[in-house]
Amino acid sequence: MPKKPNIIIFNPDQMRADSLAHMGNPAAITPNLDAFARNDAVSFSNAYCQNTVCVPSRCSFLTGMYPHTNGHRTMSYMLNSEETSLLKELKDDGYYVWMNSRNDFLPAQIKGIFDEHATETFYGGEAPSVPGLENPQIRGAIGGENFYSFYNGRLKLDEKGKNYTADDEDIDAAIYRIKNRPKDQPLCIFLGLMYPHPPYQVEEPYFSAIDRKKLKKRILQPVDLMSKASILKGIEEKQNLQSWNEEKWDELRSTYLGMCMKVDAQFGKLCKALKEEGIYDDTAIYVLSDHGDYTGDYGIVEKSQNTFEDCLVNIPLLIKPQKGIEVNPGISKSMVELIDFYATVADLAEVKPTHSHFGQSLREVLVEKNKEHRKYVFTEGGRLKGEVHCAEYWNSGENGVSPLNLYYPRLKTQVDDIAHTKATMIRSERYKYVRRLYENDEFYDLGKDSNEINNLINEPEYQGEISKMQLEMLEWYQKTCDIVPFKKDDRFSPEMIWSKLKKICPENKLEELKEFINNGAGFMKVIDWINEQNQNEE
Template sequence: MDKKPHIIIFNPDEMRSDCLAHLGQNKAAKTPFLDEFARTEGVSFRNAFCQNTVCVPSRCSFFTGLYPHVGGHRTMQHLLRSHESSLFSELKDAGYYVWMNTRNDLIAGQIPGLMEKHATEIYYGEECPKPPGPEKKDFRGQMGDKNYYSHYEGRLLTDANGIHYSDDDGVVDAAIERIFHRVNDQPLCMFLGLMYPHTPYAVEEPYFSAIDRSLLPRRAAAGRDKPEMESALKNLMAMDSYTEQDWDELRACYLGMCMKVDEQFRRLCDALKEAEIYDDCAIFFLSDHGDYAGDFDLPEKSQNTFEDCLTKVPLLIKPPKGELVDAGISDSLVELVDFYATVMDYANTAPSHDHFGRTLKPVLRDRSIKLRDYVFCEGGRMPWETQADEYHPAAGSSGVIPKTSMYWPRQTAQLNADAHCKGTMIRDYFYKYVHRSNGRHEFYDLQSDPLEENNVYGESEHEAKTLELKLRLLDWYQQTCDVVPRDCDRRLSDRMMWAKIKQDCPPHLEKKVWEMIRDGKGMAYIRAQLTAGADE
């Protein structure tokens, strides 16, 4: 198509892949609009994987097409800086009107004006009455109680009209307002970065009670030789007295949050249809990472563990009308870096830097196509990288995070450099290998152990496959270890250039030579021009 399509990016935070009902992994899940969206208009990727399991590193990856290790974006405190571009800045430069809300977890906030370089308009939120809180006011209880670090709040109260108007609702309404009242005729790039279903686990009716607890699948249990980080988190969270019913309530609440996200996405799509631009839109629905949500007796997430509940995420894409689409579910292994490549492809915009994403257009046209044999995810730190844990930056000058903080267990666990070691996952359709800098590697046979409960690294029957994945991991690191900038530097300054060439330059050509030097012309080019001038 000649006209650039509108790009709509709907990005819930911390949403697991199995929360999508149409994927059939969780009978309790309810996502009716997304189910129909995938069935009739787009492609839902069953095997889409993030490249880091926390917000900032994941987004710095999928909004640039680069893996976290390429630019050192492995922490919550290292965001894109002035020398780095993003999908948004590149689309803005290509003529798009880029609208976003402030939950981007992408662009360094301390650099004045940097956010505005990546967006045409930023929605900062509106002053509105604070919605009612949780039904149970003292939901955490006292320190030491089982709920204190659970992140579980439960049912949220509603106002007199039966509404709980959240910040996410405000973001969706602001986006709808811009859809109906365009500033100009530029193609839109809209990014809605939602909070849900990120913790705390809390949602209002009807979503809270809509999930049938009896349909919840079995939770993954803490099995053999699991990562040290998971043990550290459990010890610090002190949730040993959590019953199966407690976990079911937490999981059902989380699924209720995902159900609300589904409804918010429906509202946005309905607005695009009413504004008569839906057919002109390439629409992307994706999450940055998943959530334990009770698996392995844990809530929330971890920065260096790689079970599917954290790494496998929703990714649904609807192309603009006129583009071929083989609607339904694709089993193809894909990475979120492919999101970047696909958006740029539909926007008919050349990336400003080399990257590692692969456009998913071929799969959208034919779901049987497989683009990748392996997917990768990485996180953690080396012992000396205290700037890469979440404790020291959050503690600041005081050096201490109070135990009353909901995130105290996760931040404190990262002080254990052995538990917070660097880890890298490689996965194919049937096996997963995790290489750790502390030597405690992991291997899972996903056919016999789909919940990844038992680490069978070192067992002789898996020796050949383990070696294969180790070698493929080495290949991947070699191929992706860096990105060489496309623009070239000169080894000589202007004055150095002049010092080397002035003895060969006639006085009447000095001005011309200086113009060539300042224009970035090389030594060989300038000497050739001098020779040509001498021959004239």
Template sequence: MKKKPNIVIINPDQMRADTLAHLGNEASITPNLDALAKEGVSFSNAFCQNPVCTPSRCSFMTGWYPHVRGHRSMEYMLHDDEPNLLRNLKNSGYHVWLNQRNDLFPAQYPEKYAKYCDTYFRLPESPDSLPRDNWRGEKGESNYYSFFRGKVPPHKNLDRIWTEGAVEFIQEYDEEKPFCIFLPLMLPHPVYKVSDPFYSNVNRDKIQKRILPPDGFTGKPKIEKELNKLFNMDSWTEEQYKELRAVYLGMCNEVDFFTGMVIDALKAKGIYDNTVIFVFSDHGDYTGDYGLVEKAQNCFEDCLTNVPFIVKLPKEMGRRKGISDELVELIDFYATVEEIADLETTHQHFGKSLVPYLQKNEEELRDAVFSEGGFRVGESYCSETGGPNGLTEENLYYPRLSLQLSNEFTYNGKAVMCRTKEYKYIKRLYEEDEFYDLRNDPEEVSNVINDENYKDEILVLKERLLTHYLDTCDVVPLNKDKRMDSDFIELLYKK
């Protein structure tokens, strides 16, 4: 029987799709990812199902939308009674390698990690430490909540240690069964900081202009206006924002470097051609767009939801190459691995395998993509607590977390996005909805939800959203239960 292909999953954190040079960003330096896209397919219209870490990861590891099991909180992970791809791969004969970058499994049950992986790579050494807070401005200054640190001394960070661990695993692997490496990274998650050579590699003259918010944040959810106020960055010049964006691209350049390390190891081992490689991020980052940094729990601009998604199949399987503008979702990752690895179907899920498209047996994928987030009034337990010491104004995440914990809970009200190539509709539970004509307003600054000229298009997407919820609102377990005990059946049918 032919050996199943190896699987490598490189999962940067908070990386926007427009950070890839082959997708048109002239300031980006991503040669390894660009080369990988030429050998596989890079989906320019790939979208995450939630704009923050844990819910997105729970979604793409199950093939479920967040609403199927309530994965809308940063502190509700995947539990034993829920499906997950890594466990399914392990149970089907894969050697699964996983590092300590979690945001997926409950950390209070470390003894259960053995169910999900064969190798749990713990840090063999401490990363080089950097002074933590001496770079922040004084409280009330414009750099206090900006997440911007800039150039830092060369150091060995967590991602370098994890990548070296994955490379060593590849170099020494001698088992007959295939392996799966899940390599989630910290980069380019803020704080925005990077060292040379990555810092100096980025040409500041080529940095894309940031998107400015509409006056008074008209038409936008109120959390964006309040975050802008709390970040206190309106005094920043465009040169300062340009430098922040350059540092972020330097961090993405470092992600590309680590990707190259893994690819080189696969090639040196002679197994590159029989390895499936996925590179995708869990969600994006504002990076100065709309006067904001980092992310928000219930906002869905493309800078937050449009993510890199590159797939390279084994040499004999791949047919389609280069850039595709087909709409895809991160939940399609689960379905694609399920087909490639020939996994037993353990649960109903909603992903669409990309294999037929990648093999040119299919020409179209999705007509719309969806993302969702936020909380209902009364779900205060969904709010992040600010860490072991609780939430204080010194916490770097204070602006976002303070709004989650405020009495005006609708700052983080539930919302859902339905996006096609032409339009984006956002239904909000407690605020005015949003509708954007992406053909004429790709920056999403003009909310035309009340424009009569778009009445028909709005109704179409509302209907599409209703169909989506009806189709995906629940799952029925595959295993049937017995309705009656055997003694009762025997008495019932006794002659």
């Protein structure tokens, strides 16, 4: 039996695909991930998440199912005790699974559930407190232009010249486990980072390393913002960033790229440890984020739960298989979904999934980089009218959202049933259609309008393509609306089988019948057995 590969799952939070230099961002500084893609891995430029917030996305890519399939489409509904995950399946297959506690897919109220999905969970919290912000007053007064910007700027350094965060602690703990791994089990590391999730803040040398002059042009707010989802207008008004000039936006955007630069350095540190241990080649490495970030595009920051601009849905996905699996390193333009990560890990590790899923292994695309993998990709979000959604925040202030909360603009807007409408995106290489339940749909010709500014939903020349994508979305929903579990339920208990079938069994076979039933024979098997006995009696 071939040796199982070690597995590293490196999972930064809220990282846009275009935050990587090899994806064409002239201001980005990501040398480790760039070299990784150039020499060892395939980096997918057209990888898309299935939900634009953390929990639903992680529940999706760790199961290979879409958020709607089992209802995992809110921040407050995670994988319950009846459900499995990629990590649990690896653990049950013999892997030593290490994860840090920031996983965002397991419900903390269920005692012992972390132990079902991981051999070891690292909680951390032992590192010294970080030195804090260089300007602790930067947020300003409530209602001011910075109050909801998520911008904190430069972080202080401690006496060692460091700003040692919880991410740094988790990285070092993962490296410790790599260096002190079990010798009789393959190792799986699931490393969920906080960076580059807002607030936008980072220390030197990352803060000043990004050349502000090399930043790509920000996607400006459309003149007619009402042609897009109304939640964008609601967030934009409440975040109150309209007075920001491009210099301020550049500082925020470069700080975000500085955070991505630090993530890249941490990834390099992890790979170095694998090489020092002599197990880099035998390790399959996966780098992926859960969703992206507006970072000033369209005049807003952070994210939204039911909008699907590429800055939110297009995420990094890099895959290096273990030695012995063919790979053609470089950039792939194939359209892929994050649920394909689940299928690929299971395939390369030769772990048989224990549940139905919709992922498609990328094994062949690792060799034929531009092979068509999917014609369409899908992302979904939002809620029904009156549906309780993200209830964990509804506990203070007017309508359950405190104005002191950094997330107030989004959470307050989400109270509006129309703004928080359930919505679904279908995207091809050229076109993007968004079905919105309670407001106008959206359609973009990405070949002419890559910034998704001009909503063409009512343009006559595109009605044929819109109808085609609507039918494709209907077919996708029909195929993925539910699953049949592998585990089957019995319709009849032993007592029911005995009571219904004892009268048609030969009297001299009743004791055998009882034993047969008690040994677990089902209803149809028992009928067949009785028929055989009756035939023999004749």
